[in-house]
Amino acid sequence: MSTSRDAILAAIRSKTLEPTPLPTLEQDWIRFDDPIAQFGSVLEFVGGKCVRCESLAAVQETLDTVVECQTAVVRCSTVSGVGRPTLSIDDIDDPHSLDTVDFAVLRGQFAVAENGAVWVTDAGLRHRVPFFLSQHLALIVPSSEVVPNMHEAFQRLTFKDRGFGCFISGPSKTADIEQSLVIGAHGPRSHIVFLVDSIDA
Amino acid sequence: MDHAVAAAKFVANDQRAHWHDQALWFVRQKRDRMANSLPEWETLRDTASAIKAYTVTHLAELLEQFEENATQLGATVHWARNAAEHNEIVHGLLHDHGVKKLVKSKSMLTEECHLNPFLERHGIEVTDTDLGEWLVQLRREPPSHIVMPAIHIKKEEVGELFHNILGTDEGATDPTYLAEAARHALRQKFLEADAGLTGVNFAIAETGGFVVCTNEGNADLGVSLPKLHIASMGIEKLIPQAAHLGVFLRLLARSATGQPITTYSSHFHGPRPGGELHIVLVDNGRSDLLGSDQFRRSLSCIRCGACMNTCPVYRRSGGHTYGTTVPGPIGSILAPARDAKAHHTLPYACSLCGSCTDVCPVKIDLHHQLLSWRKEIGVRGLVPFTKRFSMGIASRVFQHPAIYRMSGWFARKLVPKLPRFLIYNRLNTWGRQRELPDFPKQSFREQYKRRQKK
Ligand code: SF4
Numbered sequence: 001m002s003t004s005r006d007a008i009l010a011a012i013r014s015k016t017l018e019p020t021p022l023p024t025l026e027q028d029w030i031r032f033d034d035p036i037a038q039f040g041s042v043l044e045f046v047g048g049k050c051v052r053c054e055s056l057a058a059v060q061e062t063l064d065t066v067v068e069c070q071t072a073v074v075r076c077s078t079v080s081g082v083g084r085p086t087l088s089i090d091d092i093d094d095p096h097s098l099d100t101v102d103f104a105v106l107r108g109q110f111a112v113a114e115n116g117a118v119w120v121t122d123a124g125l126r127h128r129v130p131f132f133l134s135q136h137l138a139l140i141v142p143s144s145e146v147v148p149n150m151h152e153a154f155q156r157l158t159f160k161d162r163g164f165g166c167f168i169s170g171p172s173k174t175a176d177i178e179q180s181l182v183i184g185a186h187g188p189r190s191h192i193v194f195l196v197d198s199i200d201a
Numbered sequence: 202m203d204h205a206v207a208a209a210k211f212v213a214n215d216q217r218a219h220w221h222d223q224a225l226w227f228v229r230q231k232r233d234r235m236a237n238s239l240p241e242w243e244t245l246r247d248t249a250s251a252i253k254a255y256t257v258t259h260l261a262e263l264l265e266q267f268e269e270n271a272t273q274l275g276a277t278v279h280w281a282r283n284a285a286e287h288n289e290i291v292h293g294l295l296h297d298h299g300v301k302k303l304v305k306s307k308s309m310l311t312e313e314c315h316l317n318p319f320l321e322r323h324g325i326e327v328t329d330t331d332l333g334e335w336l337v338q339l340r341r342e343p344p345s346h347i348v349m350p351a352i353h354i355k356k357e358e359v360g361e362l363f364h365n366i367l368g369t370d371e372g373a374t375d376p377t378y379l380a381e382a383a384r385h386a387l388r389q390k391f392l393e394a395d396a397g398l399t400g401v402n403f404a405i406a407e408t409g410g411f412v413v414c415t416n417e418g419n420a421d422l423g424v425s426l427p428k429l430h431i432a433s434m435g436i437e438k439l440i441p442q443a444a445h446l447g448v449f450l451r452l453l454a455r456s457a458t459g460q461p462i463t464t465y466s467s468h469f470h471g472p473r474p475g476g477e478l479h480i481v482l483v484d485n486g487r488s489d490l491l492g493s494d495q496f497r498r499s500l501s502c503i504r505c506g507a508c509m510n511t512c513p514v515y516r517r518s519g520g521h522t523y524g525t526t527v528p529g530p531i532g533s534i535l536a537p538a539r540d541a542k543a544h545h546t547l548p549y550a551c552s553l554c555g556s557c558t559d560v561c562p563v564k565i566d567l568h569h570q571l572l573s574w575r576k577e578i579g580v581r582g583l584v585p586f587t588k589r590f591s592m593g594i595a596s597r598v599f600q601h602p603a604i605y606r607m608s609g610w611f612a613r614k615l616v617p618k619l620p621r622f623l624i625y626n627r628l629n630t631w632g633r634q635r636e637l638p639d640f641p642k643q644s645f646r647e648q649y650k651r652r653q654k655k
Contacts, residue, residue: 028244
């Protein structure tokens, strides 16, 4: 194994190339007068939905009117007081059994206005598969945490430790059959982001 | 494979060729809308191009840095000089873990290495889980596009395929209905898999992590359930810092499909608790390309497919006519680098319009490289006889003014009187789909002389 490693590195080093410098990332990147509105309209464009709420109680009120949530048999949530969970992710040993989850309410760290994405991580979660395997997904994000663009998004991310993180922008989708957009490819069929003003209330 | 010969078959079905052309042009237009919506688009391209140039000129250090950091995070890093070594490593891992069923997310590298047939020979069931890639896998054909592998397939054909394999209604063509059937079948595959394999869009030297982008969520489903995750990547997929992802994630999906970002951009740093993560770094000709001043920049490619969507030749001839894993403009540069003899017609599958260079998010000088390849193919004596013969004559004619004038006279006075078979024959490949224009009565020189006399 080490021989292939050495051979590849030697092959690369045998080509003497003029080193070029790294460019600056300090540029006049796009910003928005109303990042929350921008986030909402891009999210809608990619098939998701954005709802702004004052409190978690208001989130629950909205969820009670969402058909996918009302009719869900199996629900899980990592946000206390929201989602009326019927099972707890942390009680599950084998992630395969999360296949039954109809509606998941999970936390997102922050949102990105330019592309409707929410950054989620598996920190503190026993399984990360509910983000992808659940039939429907709702993400709870503090409304104060909306950054304008991806450059500012990465200023927040250091990746110092082991872990998983993902930008999710809208529901799972495919256009592989004649370029016709189909929402709900393998993963969530619907995707709601709640931007909440006061999350501890 | 001769591209022109293969393309002739494709264009013989005029309606279908037109449909293919339109489908891709639609994607190109979506890309344009996205690019135009960002005032900093050109700054982004310049920045991306510079980051990749840095990567290419510091590749050995960055690879070592990546290996060290990835190892620290608990991943195991493997090195493969070529496709065979890559396949052996992957099979070894699957064998050690007793894996019978593997789910894969889209990875052009594993296509390049022909991993699927290799694993199948060893009794492992491989399922490509990107819907487009699954379609071509079920049809036992290679992808025809690197981002939209099934862009050449019609919904009627998907309907028939699924009717035979999944038992969907006969004659069904509704994409929503068909995708739903695929969803059920593939979710079952995810639940049954013993291991997941993903490609890598970007690997970060500074952190030892990597990013995989999908719209379906199939990469995440594939590696969040089983304990073993294998990630295969070409050594050029590296970027120096995590902050650089901001640039590339902004460019990739906008260029590829006209989305602001892919639905899922997953960042993996080390294995998940209780799991194993193996990263296979593959050279397979890349370090050779590094040594070429003319073609080095093709290593910057982020596989967005934009050059294919815009290419007038690709759109009208289809991906399979290239006979390579990566078709289109970038494929026509990469393939001859691997085997110039086998792929010498590809640099000619190009009108030199330069549209690919205009859309490329990392500013690869694609059409210049294609032109360079034509020279290179000439130097290596790989130009076919008819072309060499006619070019030889043309060169003689242009070097001697007297012969040039005489040929002009012949063309004007004699050619219009010649019988068709003498002009349009096997040697005149140009004349196969084209008619000569009407020749003027007088040459420019004759007209000029007359004007001077007045
Ligand atoms: S060469 Fe450029 S446009 Fe073509 S696939 Fe690569 S990055 Fe995209």
